Amino acid sequence: MPSQTFFNLPKEKQDRIMAAARxxxxxxxxDEASINRLIKxxxxxxxxxxxxFADKEDVYFYLGDQISQRMIEGARKELAACGYDPFALARKVLPQWLDEIFYGENAAFFYRKIDMLHSQQVPRPKQAEDPLACLSAQEIAGLTAKVAxxxxxxxxxxxxSLLLAFISxxxxxxxxYEAGRPVDTAKLAQVLDRRLSYLENGFKKKAD
Structure with missing residues (x-):
């Protein structure tokens, strides 16, 4: 996380630094990223x-957080429109995330991350994120009331569980991508919808 000194900078300078990091x-x-190139x-x-920033990891994670937060804020804007139904929200937003990750303006960052995960070069976050941390008390209450x-x-x-279906x-x-095949996000969205249905309706086969 950047220091308070960074957040005290004029927004134009913050944006210029993060554009260089991007x-x-x-x-x-x-591993190949250079602080010397970034500061130049x-x-x-x-x-x-x-x-x-404390080090290269610090600015890397902050850049990733900025990208993730924009996606999360987009999902939060859809929450009320989906009636606080987590499954309706997932069906609307998660396919959009697949398109964003593989073909959106930040696709290069995600593809680099895939390459690094494959080669085990990517630094690991210091702690797992709480999925409730980005939600307001009203949003949490709405989601909790909508399902059992x-x-x-x-x-x-x-x-x-919803995020695990997405991650799968x-x-x-x-x-x-790693095999050199085009990523068919429409097909992935169909698979995702099926897995969301398993979570929503259960895996147990219904009696004839």
């Missing part, structure tokens, strides 16, 4: 960089 991590693997592109001294849940821990379990499809798309 260019560096979009075009190089994490941003037009800042090396000492200033370390006033803003007892408390927040059940909601956390459900959101983790994401992994299959990554396998196609």
């Amino acid at each position: 260019e560096e991590f979009f075009t190089h693997s994490f 592109a941003a037009g800042i001294p090396r000492g200033s960089f370390y006033q803003y 849940l007892q408390d927040r821990t059940d909601l956390k379990f459900l959101l983790h 499809c994401l992994s299959e798309g990554a396998e196609d």
Whole structure:
């Protein structure tokens, strides 16, 4: 996470630094990414960089957080329109995320991340994220009331399960990419819808 010194900078300077970080991590693997190139592109001294970020990992994770937060905020805007139904929200938003990851404006970042995961170069987050952390109390209450849940821990379990269904499809798309095949996000969305149905309706076969 950047220091408060970074957040005290004018927005134009923050944006310039992050644009340089975006260019560096979009075009190089994490190991190959260079702070020297980044600060040259941003037009800042090396000492200033370390006033803003602890190290290369710090700016890498912050860039990833910025991209993820834009996607999450887009999902939150759809929450009320979906009647706080987590399954309706997942069916609307998660296919869009597949398109964004494989073919959107940030696709280069995600493809670099896939390459790094495959080669085990990518740094690991220091802690797992709580899926409820980005939601307001009203949103949590709306989601909990819509489905048969007892408390927040059940909601956390459900959101983790929905994300796991998404990640399973994401992994299959990554396998196609690594094999040199085009990633068919429409087909992945169909698979995702089927897996969401398993979660919503259960795996048990209905009696004839």
